Amino acid sequence: MIAEKKPCGLVLVVDDDPDVCETLQTVLEVSGYRVAAAGNGREALKTLRSGVRPCLVLLDLMMPVMNGVEFRNEQREDPAIAAVPVVVVSGDHCVAEKAMAMGLEGLSKPIDIDDLLQLVSRFCGPPADG
Template identity: 30%
Template sequence: MVPTPTILVVDDEEKMISVIQNYLEQEGFKVLTALNGQEALNKVRTFSDIDLILLDWMMPGLSGIDVCKQVRQTSEIPIIFLTAKSEEFDKLKGLEIGADDYITKPFSMRELVARIRVILRRIQKNQSTQPEESNKDLFVRGNITIDYAKRYVEVRGKAVSLTKTEFKLLTILIQRPGQVFSRLQLLEMVFGEEYAGYERSIDTHISNLRKKIDEDPSNPDYIQTVFGVGYKFGELV
């Protein structure tokens, strides 16, 4: 029997929380709520069964951005931002700090539930299928060692903590040294086709990844820029 998904709803407006909670419960979800960022972080630490977070972008105190960043330090729980901001910059920023999706207020509850189900199905599919790289438990190239089963990365003998997106980017690039990937290709391979149009978000993830694995991120040996096209993993590594 499939367990009931648990959704944490975070918003500083009690009326908004009440509307979302009632609808989600009618749709068969278990719902936890938080009225501010600190309460949300406490819930994440307390409840280990949270399957997805609906997170308000603008809140007093700890903003949704702050909460997302802190959650991403220890967890890959999917996050959907609830935001009144529709500018491209804000959408890109949300994806860059680790959000899985966003929905702009005002929104229909049917659309919100559809977004939730798409992400939960994607997570379930990823957990039930063997990824290409898992054919080998260990992968070594140059000074980089990857343990796919444990999602563990070691660079020059030291453990490196990568986000889910950074890990996926590294595994895509490192297995095909010299092959050039466009930003759009990487975006679709990591996030899916629904994020087409936000290729610039890949630049931020690549920059963060370089800082963690390259001795000189400004002159990288591992992940190299192919100007006007995209990125590749160094052939001589």
């Protein structure tokens, strides 16, 4: 899968675990990316529908209110946000298979920082200078 590089450098992290959100945000910001966060799929949809266009959404699968699969189904049905790239980030032992079933790539938790930054760079391009 070849990703189109986008210059915005904004990553939307969607995870109900505040520690995961904070850790991902810190790693990405220290690396030069901008980060927005949402605690569940519904919040993420609201963010996207408000006009925010990240170069990548890092999506957890298991969340309250609206899980990752429900988010992806709604995202794909909305032409305004359907093309926003999404990668599943989950502790589920079948993350690769579940991501593939959704037409996405997957990263397993705990996340290898080098793998994360390589993936984000592929979708978002190199980070912006500080």
